[in-house]
Amino acid sequence: DIQMTQSPSSLSASVGDRVTVTCRASQSISSYLNWYQQKPGKAPNLLIYAASSLQSGVPSRFSGSGSGTDFTLTISSLQPEDFATYYCQQSYRTPWTFGQGTKVEIK
């Protein structure tokens, strides 16, 4: 299985901060990398697909980059509604696998 490792596991940030979450795959996955946001008690929501494509309806402050094994999710200016847990997921090969999650908390 392809292992996905996110860092950090959690972070504290303030409204307006630029936030970066990284995801590393155990082998090359080309650009088959997705990012999800999950709020407590809710289902995940797709933010970014194919490493850098913004899902329809997702604010432009979210962006993704990377290819191969190293990927980044960036929130350019953190908003109150962005406090949540973020997961990366590879769809290069089954079984699809998720990172362990990054919890973004209020500083």
Added chain:
Amino acid sequence: QVQLVESGGGVVQPGRSLRLSCAASGLTFSRHAVHWVRQAPGKGLEWVAAISNDGSNKYYADADSVKGRFTISRDNSKNTAYLQMSNLRAEDTAVYYCAREVSGGCDPWGQGTLVTVSS
């Protein structure tokens, strides 16, 4: 709008079986693969299984977790996907989500259904 609704969760004893359903609306169901993902209490997301749009291809998480115990299926005439779970274990306790595959990701997801395996 596209909507997926899971049902069939509940409390079940270890070793018993349960079938989850995922009813879809607002989309041409037969055009999309469907995935099941679960989340144990307080834990991260775990991919469980997927089925192609026509049901001809099925994929499962590895042997130690669900392969051989869980079966994914679909009925395109009913716009519904299923996850048949047998020989349930305490570690299968989780919220189970279904999701449509689109652009190589999962979107949207259903609201989830809780499965609790306990004696």
